[in-house]
Amino acid sequence: MNQEIELKLDIAAEDASRLLAAKLFPGRRTSVHQDSLYFDTPDGLLQKGGLSLRIRTVKKRKVQTVKLAKAGVVLRGEWELPVLDDVPVLDGASPLKDFLGERGDDLRPLFRVENLRSLWTVRTADAAVEIALDRSTLRAGDRQAQRCEIELELQGGSPAVLFAWARDINTVVPARIGVLCKADVGYRLVQHIAGASKAEPLPLDATLSAGEAFRHIVHSCLRQYRLNEDILLTDSDRSAVHQARVALRRLRSALRLFRPMVKGRRHDRFAHDLQWLTRILGRARDIDVLLSEELPTDIQVLLHEARRKAYADVRAALESPRVRLLMIELTEWTETGRWRSKAKCRDLRDTPVATFARERLDALFHNLGHDGHHLDDMDEEERHTLRKKAKRLRYSTEFFASLYDAGKTRKQCVRFLAALEELQDRLGALTDRSMRQALFDELGLGTVAMPDDGKSAQAHAHMLASAQDALDQLVDCKKFWRDL
Missing domain, CATH: 1.20.120 (Four Helix Bundle (Hemerythrin (Met), subunit A))
Structure with a gap:
């Protein structure tokens, strides 16, 4: 198994041309068309197990890829195998055969991803990063979705370099931490998943250390927040503002819960900024709750105007560089922060x-x-x-x-x-x-x-x-x- 260390950023489709025009990435750009077919059983056995299976075609060459997406925002397990056609190969080189058992014959194509990838490889004295700008169309039956994202894959050096690039990209175009891979988007398309997202089940293995559990918990909270943030950037959705606020409260609770292990100035700054953002969402949520009650008509009119202003404040906050950078830096701190190596916290971290x-x-x-x-x-x-x-x-x-x-x-x-x-x-x-x-x-x-x-x-x-x-x-x- 190869371990893929990557960071995903979501950008608006209309910002892709601006990013290319800025010539931020040095070196030669290559472009390639990719056609990927994703497979699973009718009851989604692979998805439930945290696995994805695709066969990708690039210029007549086909490669089967199995990914394990349970390691967090940055780290993913990956197995690749050249194949001759669009029929999955079940062998001992990946966990597919053992995982599926007798269900291997139940695999079916679920959705297709057509992607235009622009690619750069950037090498410095101490790191190498592959930067991919993907502009994709996902199709499942008569349903389709558009997606534009940047994948930063570490080929050598410290993961900190990925976040340095994320900050640079965010100064050119608005960039947000990506929490959905193409497989996730495809499954949501197939399953007609839309609207506000509640917290998903969080499977913690009893063999984990407290430090690793903290990483998983933070990523769970960030995922819930980002899924609802995307809705609020375009819609004054009362369920999305509620669930985004819940996600921030969960995140603040996690920081407080693990504070003895992760305390420091960066922890305190994150806690302060998350409280600020929670209050902005909280005002919109409180007004929504009031509007659900029986009130005099004149009061309802005034509350609807207050709601309009509250949601304008929410959108202004979410579109601000402060919030985008907060989520990038919080992810960076979770993955590479000093709390992970402080000697005086080692015993607690390894508990x-x-x-x-x-x-x-x-x-x-x-x-x-x-x-x-x-x-x-x-x-x-x-x-x-x-x-x-x-x-x-x-x-x-x-x-x-x-x-x-x-x-x-x-x-x-x-x-x-x-x-x-x-x-x-x-x-x-x-x-x-x-x-x-x-x-x-x-x-x-x-x-x-x-x-x-x-x-x-x-x-x-x-x-x-x-x-x-x-x-x-x-x-x-x-x-x-x-x-x-």
Whole structure:
């Protein structure tokens, strides 16, 4: 198996000519037409296993390529084999034969990618990088999609050189970290996947170290964010803004969760910038929530205007160099940052992920229970803080959930997460009224009567009792992470 070290950048199709005209890449440019056919079983067995299979034709020469896409944004496993025709070859040179078993005959062509690739090889004294500008058309039946991306593949030297090129490209045309390969786009086309993206399942192997687990978790959060960011760049989509905000909150929770291992000035700057971006998305999300309620017509008109401005602010932020560079540098830090080699953090970095999870979940749970045994003794701000702690515990538990995916432990994990979600919802109901009025004040709308205002005291008492019940049930849940 070859290990492919590459970085993908997404650019707009109309920016490709600008990039070529800038002559940013030294050396001779070569261009080649590629025609790739992607295969899988009808039930997507390869995709589910994190594998892709294609046969690519370039000038009558055909090469079969199997890729393993579970190593993160930068590192991918790859197996290549010359073939005679568009029929997959199953042999022992790649994991295909063992993985498919008796299902090899079920392989079918799923989609085709027609690509014009412009290629440069850039060599310096300490590194060599292959730079490819791809302008592709993907076809699946009567459906098709256009795609323009840059692939930076390291052929020698440090991966840091890939990010140096990414920054240079981003100064010429807007460039964003790519989280979808051509196979991903093709599968989404076949499966009619569109719209906002929730967090995908995060499979963590129990043999991973805490440091490697952190990389996988960050990449999962970045993927969710980028999929929703692409929607928000062209559409004021309420589901996409919600899921992009969730992705940023997950990312901030990951930085906080692993802070003892990755702390430093760059960590703190990323945390600050992510908080800034979360607030901008949060304003749009809060207005969307208000508009889902029954409100007087004049208030709705004012809120729709506030929504238009909030989404304009979202788009301005996402289109800014600050946000594009933030995601490039966050990816770079995750892959090549000093935290990966600091001697004083080595023991923590090399700790088995199950041990790290046990210690961190214990600490988060203790912090939650210690602060929240008597909700009626807390003011609204304290209950809001408790809700944020519950959310961090939930995200952290979800990060590590695949470690507890067997038998009784799996059921205990599912129950624990359900109890956490219930507590979040009930604490949210308690704080929604005050937070809603605060937003009305910020928008200059003053006091707005709501349909249930006449029975607010009774409703508040009921919600408080419900939240206390949810907290008590959570405290009584089995601490399943202690058994691994």
